[in-house]
Amino acid sequence: xxxxxxxxxxxxxxxxxxxxxxxxxxxxxxxxxxxxxxxxxxxxxxxxxxxxxxxxxxxxxxxxxxxxxxxxxxxxxxxxxxxxxxxxxxxxxxxxxxxxxxxxxxxxxxxxxxxxxxxxxxxxxxxxxxxxxxxxxxxxxxxxxxxxxxxxxxxxx
Amino acid sequence: xxxxxxxxxxxxxxxxxxxxxxxxxxxxxxxxxxxxxxxxxxxxxxxxxxxxxxxxxxxxxxxxxxxxxxxxxxxxxxxxxxxxxxxxxxxxxxxxxxxxxxxxxxxxxxxxxxxxxxxxxxxxxxxxxxxxxxxxxxxxxxxxxxxxxxxxxxxxx
DNA sequence: GCGCGTCATTTTACATGTCAATTAATTGGC
DNA sequence: GCCAATTAATTGACATGTAAAATGACGCGC
Numbered sequence: 503x504x505x506x507x508x509x510x511x512x513x514x515x516x517x518x519x520x521x522x523x524x525x526x527x528x529x530x531x532x533x534x535x536x537x538x539x540x541x542x543x544x545x546x547x548x549x550x551x552x553x554x555x556x557x558x559x560x561x562x563x564x565x566x567x568x569x570x571x572x573x574x575x576x577x578x579x580x581x582x583x584x585x586x587x588x589x590x591x592x593x594x595x596x597x598x599x600x601x602x603x604x605x606x607x608x609x610x611x612x613x614x615x616x617x618x619x620x621x622x623x624x625x626x627x628x629x630x631x632x633x634x635x636x637x638x639x640x641x642x643x644x645x646x647x648x649x650x651x652x653x654x655x656x657x658x659x
Numbered sequence: 660x661x662x663x664x665x666x667x668x669x670x671x672x673x674x675x676x677x678x679x680x681x682x683x684x685x686x687x688x689x690x691x692x693x694x695x696x697x698x699x700x701x702x703x704x705x706x707x708x709x710x711x712x713x714x715x716x717x718x719x720x721x722x723x724x725x726x727x728x729x730x731x732x733x734x735x736x737x738x739x740x741x742x743x744x745x746x747x748x749x750x751x752x753x754x755x756x757x758x759x760x761x762x763x764x765x766x767x768x769x770x771x772x773x774x775x776x777x778x779x780x781x782x783x784x785x786x787x788x789x790x791x792x793x794x795x796x797x798x799x800x801x802x803x804x805x806x807x808x809x810x811x812x813x814x815x816x
Numbered sequence: 817g818c819g820c821g822t823c824a825t826t827t828t829a830c831a832t833g834t835c836a837a838t839t840a841a842t843t844g845g846c
Numbered sequence: 847g848c849c850a851a852t853t854a855a856t857t858g859a860c861a862t863g864t865a866a867a868a869t870g871a872c873g874c875g876c
Contacts, residue, residue: 523788525800526693528807533690534734535814536683541834550861570824577691582863584826589861606824606871631680637812643682646810649803650685655794657692698864707831727854739833741856746831763841763854 529650536634543626547619552578553590554623557616566599566609595619686807693791700787704776705750709735711780713743714752714773723756723766752776 518524537551544554559575560567573583587610590596595616601607612620635643675681694708701711716732717724726744730737744767747753752773758764769777792800 521800525804526788528804532807643678646806647682647685650689
């Protein structure tokens with residue numbers, strides 16, 4: 503598969519070999535930048551993205567949840583949850599309670615302090631979400647979601 | 660409007676608060692899943708995403724690069740590069756060479772073994788890129804790139 | 817009512833990412 | 847020339863992510 507000089511020069515100008523690669527790398531890079539920005543916001547409140555996600559899941563649920571229930575709603579693998587809960591507990595944003603009926607299960611519950619922190623973050627987070635796609639029109643935002651959901655179908659096969 | 664797919668996937672009980680939030684979370688989740696898949700591919704060859712990226716950058720450059728030069732092309736921060744190079748060097752995929760003119764600078768060079776590994780990965784990586792957006796038509800793939808690039812404009816202001 | 821498989825969680829080992837501080841070498845101002 | 851500021855790279859402390867194995871508790875089938 504010999505590459506001519508012209509093609510090499512074109513490749514040099516456009517680092518992407520295919521539109522698919524371009525889309526995937528665009529996606530990963532954009533995600534990195536967004537995560538970075540959220541990390542900065544959360545850092546100002548002394549928590550991390552993952553810790554925020556755990557708190558948010560607990561608030562959405564409205565009641566204590568087992569660790570696996572939390573893990574099921576996150577992308578991460580199960581063992582990572584333990585450390586996350588450890589650090590959240592150390593900051594008194596959640597508490598662990600052993601289930602009485604099934605002593606294998608550990609319920610995690612958000613504390614008033616955790617709820618308060620979340621409430622403080624609600625507006626800034628919503629604003630940042632809007633800002634991250636602020637260059638897109640409303641139809642474009644929905645189109646982006648649609649394309650991402652469609653792309654993700656390969657994972658559910 | 661019916662419940663979004665992401666919402667169902669995450670088994671949430673409350674809908675997203677805004678389309679912007681939905682798009683951003685869709686983006687982050689899709690990126691995570693894709694990274695995961697690439698991680699598995701690279702893992703089969705005993706390297707990681709980041710290590711692959713370093714090797715790719717070195718091959719693209721075509722000549723030894725200083726650490727800062729490598730860092731400049733990655734999203735990561737400088738200190739992370741040191742460990743990356745350490746592990747790549749341990750696997751004999753790159754070598755370090757101290758610059759003679761400026762002894763602060765360390766040049767990193769890809770070895771024949773590193774080049775060979777990259778060559779083995781070229782086809783699988785390209786195939787995986789295609790597969791990751793395999794549910795999208797060609798125009799949709801380009802549309803996705805366009806939307807992501809447009810969204811990213813907020814970062815360059 | 818016992819044993820074995822399953823389940824929820826944790827532990828361990830390792831790679832990575834961040835920030836802040838350090839080391840080593842160079843450069844610029846005087 | 848000399849000292850201070852700058853630069854390249856590294857180190858250390860911490861949070862996170864992955865995989866694989868260990869722990870402890872349940873529960874079904876006989």
